Amino acid sequence: MRGSVHSFDVSTGVDGPGTRFVAFLAGCPLRCLYCHSPDTWYRRSGTPTTAGELMAEIRRYERFIKVAGGGVTISGGEPLQQPAFVRDVLRRCKEIGLHTAVDTSGYLGDRAGDDLLDATDLVLLDIKSGDPSTYRTVTRTGRLAPTIAFAHRLAERGKPIWVRFVLVPGLTDAVENVDAVAGIAASVPTVQRVEVLPFHRLGAVKYDALGLGFPLAGTPAPDQDLIDRVRRQFRGYGLCVF
Template identity: 80%
Template sequence: MTTTGSLHSWDVSTGVDGPGTRFVAFLAGCPLRCQFCHSPDTWYRRSGHPVTADELLREIRRYERFIKVAHGGVTLSGGEPLQQPAFTREVLRRSHEMGLHTALDTSGFLGDRADDDLLSAVDLVLLDIKSGDPATYRKVTRTGRLSPTIRFAHRLAERGMPIWVRFVLVPGLTDERANVDAVAAIAEDVPTVERVEVLPFHRLGAPKYAALGLPFPLADTPPPGTATIERVRDQFRDHGLTVY
């Protein structure tokens, strides 16, 4: 019996959510309320539409040959896909059985919900580390704690699973040197981290907040300048990490 999930949308993209050209499914629902979130329309399960794993796999199969030729795969993103672990598990497992590379894009906050069967169907984890300092993490996410992400990262490493760490650089929020070094120290301590992606903050999601009648917390925050971006990348490199 196939499972049913809440799907916000899907897209086919290159070079953003894992290697190669990928079918990216954005699931609806997320426990965090990150100040820099550019997709507030994915916060609630009700923001998506019901879809069975069979239906989503049918869409994936339409692109199967193209994805394989482009050395890509399937990525489940969100929202937070681990808020729907049964659905996520089935889609990843069946994608894996098709011979497609699979990636899970998660904050790790709900990492305890990912059982071994789910993780066995994952080739790569895109792990969003919002902050390296617990107090800053709470400020950034407004609802979350850092420790579940660290615990999840070490569990992945124990399984030998490749990890790409993602860090959103926000002026005045996550850009302090001590915070960046703390994120780098977390990544450095996880032996299967292959790379760190420094993602400069942007305000492209502002219209979504306006459409939902929500205030955008960072409406007056500028994107980081080139010098700040390079300084942060150098901090990660100083910890022996490969940086993009």
């Protein structure tokens, strides 16, 4: 089974618990205004890679990852564009005792078979917005309903979820939108935490390299008062917030 792998990295405290090997797959159906990796939008941007070849890279870090209490995270792009490849890699990771996570918008959640979810220990679920209209504005192509359905399917299977929400001034920061995201998260019993991720413009250089205009080039990062207000909103729903 071959997949399209854009790149991989080893990080700590960013893409799940502990130190993790993170594989970034190529291809995504969404075009989020704040996306910092436009170079992962198309599968042709990645390198054709077999599950065995990716596992060979993972095995190089296996001992270090285990000692550091980490694991493997499949990210993107959107990993659920390549469900069979993701399933095979996660299964192989489980066979050698590595914790597994998938970072996804949930928009293609219906492509994730039960066998893929069985091999997944944690889902990092990116909820772009809680208001359907705002969600469409943010993603330019997507609908909110598939993400909500996927979240509840995960809960039915007892899968832990970490919700991620990107806070963008003037785009996702409306009180009503934040409340809607918090309401969705609070309705899913296996949500363990919510991560409020402040918007940044660090990916702008990639847009320049691709000859694309960065849609939010003039948008500032949220100030601390806004971040604190949004975190309070989530905590008001009884959620653990970071």
